[in-house]
Amino acid sequence: MRSRLFRRSVFLASAIASLLVAAAPARKTQNVIFVMTDGLRWQEVFRGADPDLMDKEHGGVSDVGALRRAYWRDNAPERRELLMPFLWHDIAKAGQIFGNRDLDSEAAVTNEFKLSYPGYSETLTGFADPRVQSNDAIPNPNPTVLDWLNQKPAFQGRVAAFAAWDTFHAILNSDRASFPVNAGYEPFVAEPMTPRLELLNQLKAGMTRTFQFVPLDSIPFYTALEYLKSKKPRVLFLSLGETDEWAHDGNYRDYLNAAHHVDAYLRELWTTLQTMPEYQGSTTLIVSTDHGRGTGGEDWKGHGARIPESKYIWVAVLGPDTPALGERSHAEVKQNQLAATVGALLGEDYAASVPAAGKPIGEVLP
């Protein structure tokens, strides 16, 4: 009796298991493109331009009328679409976006520092290491999911990272990393060089340095795009920097302009991917930020431990495996889940290899 019951439950369990396997939809993602724009607040992403900052006093805006014509509408859905049309027309309709605190959707960092290096490190390693506590260019003690993927035969030589901020050489520990890392004002040298890469290097070398350590975003964006077209990596990481730089400068007009440009880059990137057989229908795009910023006339310019609300971020995902749940409400994600999410989209279990890492965001997976 007992053994018959046992046999029966074993049979039932294996029947259920095979049903579950049969029911699991096939994963289509073969490539992941991960774009981050530094310190772009959830407030602008979900509400559009902030009326309290479109002035001389708080936002350093000299021509308020022109800025309002460019980015102001009376209701938030129209305003945010004006600022980031690709994000709202395309990503948020066919994919998912987390982090609208007005809808009780919270995306947040778990590191206590709310600075760039700790944020990128948490994103790419999958956990907050208290040793990573400043923006000092100290080589990251922990390997990232990019290292982890590049060590697998299926991804070897198919991973690359491009960043505006030169500190990415430390964040990605490029001495140890066995994939290309291009950051800051350094030229990008590839085999073979293309005329576009030559020109991008000339522009980078010859441009007046608006920001000391961060070239304007068009340079790393088009460098990464050119690499993507010629080398066709399976995993491409791109970090853009202007949104944070203009905010620290207190220049709300160019902070909004930079966000608008990031949105145009995302559109160009996605459109390009859909014309390439290596990527079309098999590529997932993830977009996020390393930290939020404060609110109010002065605090919007900064972020860090002294500004608690700078822990809030946002995360958008678009791809063939991500259900089109759109703008998420009552949903919570943490920055430490992103590394394992990159792995899971590619069919790799990062969280099992790195137990300290957050679990993948299940709702964006098939």
Ligand SMILES: [Zn+2]
């Ligand atoms: Zn910053």
